Amino acid sequence: MYFFIKNYGCQMNIYDSLRIADILTNAGHEAVLSVDEANLVILNTCSIRDKVDEKVFSDLGRLKTIKDGSSAIIAVAGCMAQLRSQDIIRRAPYVDIILGPQNIHQIAEIVADMIKNRALDALVSTSSNADDKFRQLSGKFHHRSVSEYLTIQEGCDNFCAYCIVPFTRGREFSRSVSDIVNESKNLISLGVKEITLLGQNVNSYNGEGPDGKSCNLSRLLFELANMDGLERLRYTTSHPRDVDLGIAKAHREIEILAPFLHIPVQSGSDNILKRMNRRYSRDEYFERIEMLREYRPDIAFSSDFIVGFPGENDDDFEQTLELAKKVNYAQAYSFKYSPRPGTIAAKMDNQISDDIKSERLQILQNLLNEQQSTFNQGFIGKHVNVLLVKDGKHEKQLVGRSEYSQAVSVCGNNISVGDMVKVRITAVASHSLVGAAEQ
Numbered sequence: 066m067y068f069f070i071k072n073y074g075c076q077m078n079i080y081d082s083l084r085i086a087d088i089l090t091n092a093g094h095e096a097v098l099s100v101d102e103a104n105l106v107i108l109n110t111c112s113i114r115d116k117v118d119e120k121v122f123s124d125l126g127r128l129k130t131i132k133d134g135s136s137a138i139i140a141v142a143g144c145m146a147q148l149r150s151q152d153i154i155r156r157a158p159y160v161d162i163i164l165g166p167q168n169i170h171q172i173a174e175i176v177a178d179m180i181k182n183r184a185l186d187a188l189v190s191t192s193s194n195a196d197d198k199f200r201q202l203s204g205k206f207h208h209r210s211v212s213e214y215l216t217i218q219e220g221c222d223n224f225c226a227y228c229i230v231p232f233t234r235g236r237e238f239s240r241s242v243s244d245i246v247n248e249s250k251n252l253i254s255l256g257v258k259e260i261t262l263l264g265q266n267v268n269s270y271n272g273e274g275p276d277g278k279s280c281n282l283s284r285l286l287f288e289l290a291n292m293d294g295l296e297r298l299r300y301t302t303s304h305p306r307d308v309d310l311g312i313a314k315a316h317r318e319i320e321i322l323a324p325f326l327h328i329p330v331q332s333g334s335d336n337i338l339k340r341m342n343r344r345y346s347r348d349e350y351f352e353r354i355e356m357l358r359e360y361r362p363d364i365a366f367s368s369d370f371i372v373g374f375p376g377e378n379d380d381d382f383e384q385t386l387e388l389a390k391k392v393n394y395a396q397a398y399s400f401k402y403s404p405r406p407g408t409i410a411a412k413m414d415n416q417i418s419d420d421i422k423s424e425r426l427q428i429l430q431n432l433l434n435e436q437q438s439t440f441n442q443g444f445i446g447k448h449v450n451v452l453l454v455k456d457g458k459h460e461k462q463l464v465g466r467s468e469y470s471q472a473v474s475v476c477g478n479n480i481s482v483g484d485m486v487k488v489r490i491t492a493v494a495s496h497s498l499v500g501a502a503e504q
């Protein structure tokens with residue numbers, strides 16, 4: 066079959082979509098670049114906010130046209146498939162396959178079953194777990210870029226009051242160090258220069274080490290630090306509570322470890338952090354930031370914020386603004402609280418009106434954009450190291466990311482995708498930098 070995968074949501078879904086493509090290609094199917102060329106369409110979904118679910122349903126509505134009267138197969142995978150399989154069957158009865166994020170290793174055999182017997186009702190498989198998934202995920206890798214994700218840990222035990230991830234990705238599971246080292250070598254053999262280690266709660270990683278003992282994230286980072294061909298290492302997403310001294314030392318001592326950390330705080334108010342079940346206080350958050358800055362003074366931070374969480378009053382919001390000012394982020398993401406079915410927060414009283422959420426979001430985003438712009442302005446005339454990942458809009462222009470995770474457009478002669486180049490920054494665009502490659 067000719068397959069097309071549409072990805073929604075987080076980096077872990079991007080990783081899963083690549084593994085799905087590997088499995089289908091190894092089973093003899095062919096990837097195509099547009100849905101119009103495909104007779105096997107896979108939507109790898111996210112369910113982090115209601116808006117995303119509705120986007121998937123409207124895309125499914127459009128897919129009905131290619132399905133009518135054809136032998137095309139439509140599959141829905143990912144977190145929404147895990148959480149809302151019955152809703153999908155009810156609202157889009159023409160969907161053939163529904164696959165949880167930890168059942169992606171079954172895609173080829175389920176497609177084969179569906180091809181063999183087109184009269185079958187929708188095949189739903191959402192029961193597996195991460196351990197099974199990674200034990201059965203195998204086979205040749207295809208089509209990798211110079212910068213790739215590598216899932217090392219999946220699932221989450223934290224149960225933050227607003228989050229559906231523990232219900233879609235299950236309990237925390239960490240892959241063994243040898244598994245991760247082998248996959249890293251595999252990626253590097255395909256030309257990958259930068260690896261971003263992924264986990265919903267990446268810094269609670271505790272996989273089996275080479276000595277059979279439990280290995281935490283900082284030890285894993287040192288295991289990968291001297292891997293031939295690996296030019297840059299990143300990891301995401303960290304939980305503030307699990308940032309420890311080992312991580313700080315890793316940032317001081319590992320040359321290829323990017324001095325950039327995404328460390329979601331969500332709110333600056335202890336009252337709201339408690340209601341969110343984040344299990345750290347604003348002071349403990351500051352302590353982590355200060356420790357990391359002590360060990361790696363040039364380290365840059367990004368974060369996630371939720372405004373309008375149930376019970377958030379003006380003073381709580383003021384404390385969020387104050388925290389953001391104190392940390393001074395290089396970049397940050399902020400969202401209005403979105404009630405998710407099945408989460409504790411969705412049943413909480415004191416839900417905030419959408420108007421107030423929008424007002425607070427605007428104020429916070431203005432502050433965060435200002436911080437990002439000031440951070441980027443500080444690089445004019447200075448140098449950063451950019452891994453070039455794709456062509457830019459203009460001739461002799463390539464695009465990549467600096468060690469501080471800034472998007473950079475680079476002009477220069479004799480530069481190509483995959484090069485790590487020293488760039489002198491000449492200008493700042495809205496959310497990116499512009500520079501010239503030093504020859």
Ligand code: SF4
Nearest residue numbers: 221223224225228230
């Ligand atoms: S730590 Fe992250 S993934 Fe886990 S429950 Fe909290 S928000 Fe969700």
